[in-house]
Amino acid sequence: MIALEEIRHISVVSPSKIVMLVIDGLGGLPDPKTGWTELETASTPHLDDLARSGICGLTDPVSPGITPGSGPGHLALFGYDPVRFAIGRGVLEGLGIGFEFRENDVAARGNFSTIDGRGLITDRRAGRITTDECAELCGLLGQITLEGVELFVRPVRDHRFLLVLRGEDLAATIDDTDPQRAGVTPNVASATKPSAKHTADILNRFIGKAKEVLAGHAPSNMILLRGFSKLPHIPSMGETYKLKPAAIARYPMYKGLARLLGMAIFDTNGGIEEALKVLTACYNEHDFFFVHVKETDSAGEDGDFLRKVRVIEQVDSALPQLTDLKPDVVVVTGDHSTPALLKGHSWHPVPVLLYSQWCRPDRVEGFSESACASGGLGRLPAVDIMPLAMANALKLTKFGA
C-alpha cells in the first residue's frame, strides 16, 4: 500500500470517469447442499460478461481474518487505511443522520434500553421501539440542560439515538456505558485518560438526568452509550485524488461516510434501478461515483440465502444501465462478506472486478468467489483498489523519476 500523501502527489485531473458499485456484504459461503455461494447461485450474465472483459481478484477489506464493520470496509474501498483512519461509532452514527459536526464535538451512539427495579438491564434495546417513539424520547432528553456544555440528542432508528456534546475541553477517551449484555447494571462513564475526566463527569450527570426523565417511560427507562468519538481528520477525496466524487446511497451511514470524504450526496429511495437512474442524472457533473446497494447485506444478516441471491440478480439485471454510460473504469465489489450461513459480516475476502480498456484481462470467465480466486488481481488489500481504479482511468502519473 502506498500512502495517501504519495497518491496526492501523483494524481491528476482528467475527464475519465470511474464508477464503483459496492454490493454490500457481497461475499458469501457455499450452501452445503449445492456447494455454491449466493453469488455463484445467482444468474449473473452481465456481471459475468464484465468479469470476462475485465480483471478479477479477491480483496481483504482490512486484512486476512478481520471482519470489518461497514465504516472500515468502505473507507478501505475508497483507499483510506481503515486502521489509520478509525472513525468512532458515535461519529459514524452522527454522519449517518446528517448531523453537522463541529471540530471537537464528542459523539456517542445511544440505545434506549430497559432496566428493572434493581437497575439491572433486562433489554439492551427497549424492545426495539419504533423510530417515532425514539424521536419523542429524544425530544425529552434534548430538554436536559447541563452547565458549560451544549447537548444534542437525535433519533437514529428504532431504539438507536445519537448524543453529541459540544463545549470546551471535551475528550472522547471514555469507556462505553453499554456493558453489551443484560443482567448487569450499566457502566458508569469513565475516562480512560485523565484529560477526559471532565467529560466523563458531564456524561454521568447527563445519564442521571436522563434516567429521571425516562422513569415513567418503560420499556425505554434507561440509556446506554458507546463509541465515544470525535470527528477524525481525513483528507477528502478531492484533495487526495483530485476527483469530484459523488455518492449514490440510500442509507444514512453510507451517505455520512461519503460526506466526510467530500463526496456530493445523491439520495435514492429505491433499489438498484432507481440508484442507476440517479447515476445517469448526475453523470456529467462528477468523475467518481460510489453506488451503494444495501439489500445484499441485509439479506445476508437475516440469513436469507435466496433473498441475497435475488438481490444480486436484480443488480445484474440493472447493470446495463451502468455500463451503457461507458465509464472508463467500472469496479464491482463489496465492503465485506456477509454469508447468509453466518447471518452477519465475515472475514472472507470479497470478489472484486475491475473493467477498463487498460486492465489487462485475465482468464476469469464469470463473477464468483471461486473464479475471482484465480483472477489476475490476485488477493489484494481493499485499499489498493482505488489506486488501481485511478491508474486504469489514467489519473495517476509516474511515481519517482
Next chain:
Amino acid sequence: MIALEEIRHISVVSPSKIVMLVIDGLGGLPDPKTGWTELETASTPHLDDLARSGICGLTDPVSPGITPGSGPGHLALFGYDPVRFAIGRGVLEGLGIGFEFRENDVAARGNFSTIDGRGLITDRRAGRITTDECAELCGLLGQITLEGVELFVRPVRDHRFLLVLRGEDLAATIDDTDPQRAGVTPNVASATKPSAKHTADILNRFIGKAKEVLAGHAPSNMILLRGFSKLPHIPSMGETYKLKPAAIARYPMYKGLARLLGMAIFDTNGGIEEALKVLTACYNEHDFFFVHVKETDSAGEDGDFLRKVRVIEQVDSALPQLTDLKPDVVVVTGDHSTPALLKGHSWHPVPVLLYSQWCRPDRVEGFSESACASGGLGRLPAVDIMPLAMANALKLTKFGA
C-alpha cells in the same frame, strides 16, 4: 516485506551466485487483434523452459496501481522500499550522467526554457533544443561564480541539465522553481524549512545571473529547476546482503543507481549478447549480477509492439549464455511494465520468474503475463524478490529462534 535491517542480520556469505536479468519495461498489454501481449507474442523457448523448471508470479514494483519511474522500479528489485528510499529527481539525473556526487551536494534537474518580455513562461522546454545546444549553454552557466559555493552545470539531454551546488551548510528542502505550466512567471527558489534559507538565497542569485547570461539566447533565455535533492543514505548491497554485487548495464541512470547501492559497474555497449559476454568475464569475481536490458522499454515507449517482441526474442536466444554458467539462482523480470499500447511506463504488474534447485516449481508452462498470473509466487511486491533470491541461494539463515 521484511525491513533491510532484519535481512542484514540473517544474510550470510556463501559461494552461491545469483543472476538477476532485468528486462526493462517487460510487462505489456495485449494487442487487441491477437489478445497477446508483447511477451506472449514473442517466441521464447528458453524463457519458457526456465519458467517450467522454476517458479513464476506477477510483481508490483511499488504497489498496485502505481506506475514507477525507473529509479523506484529498480530500487524495489534490489529489495529497497522505493517509498522509504526516495531518490530525488536532481540526484537521479546526476546519477544518470555519471556525476560523482559528494555527500551533502545539492542537485537539481534543470530545464532550459523560454520567457517572454513580461517574464512569463512561454515554453518550459525551450523548443526542446538539441543536446549540443544544451551542452554549449551549460558551458556558459558553468562560468557563473558565487561566493561560498562551488557550482556544476552539466548537460543531460535535449533541454535538460543538471545543477549541483557544493559547499557548507547546503540544504535540499527547497520548492521547485518550475511551476510546471506556461503563462506564469517562474517561482522564486524558496526554502520549505528555515535551514534551507541560505541555499535558497544562493539559488536565487544563481538564477538571476543565469538569466543575464542567457538574455541573448532565446528560446533558451531562462532556467527552471526542480527536484532539489541530496544523495540519500542507502545501505549498500554489501552491507545488507553481504553480497559482492556487479551491474552490467549500458545506460547511465542504471549504472548510477547500481553504484549508489555499492555494485561494481561493468559497461556494455551492445545488446544482450554483449552483456552476457561481460557477465561471463566477471562471473568468478562476484556473487550477484544485475544484467540490464534497456531496449524493451525503449520499444515500448515508442509504441513499437513488434520491436519490443523482437528484443524479447533476442534476449531469449541469448539466454543459454546465461544459464550455461549454471547460476544457483536466476531471476528474470522487469522494473515495471511498458506496454507498447500505452507508449510509456504503466502500473501493470510484471512477470517474474525465479529458478533455483530449491524453488518448489509451480505448474506454469511458459513465461507470460497470463501464465505468471497463476504462478506459485502469486502476486508479490517487488521488494520481496531479493529476499526470495537470497533464500534460494541459501544465503539467508533463520529469522528468530
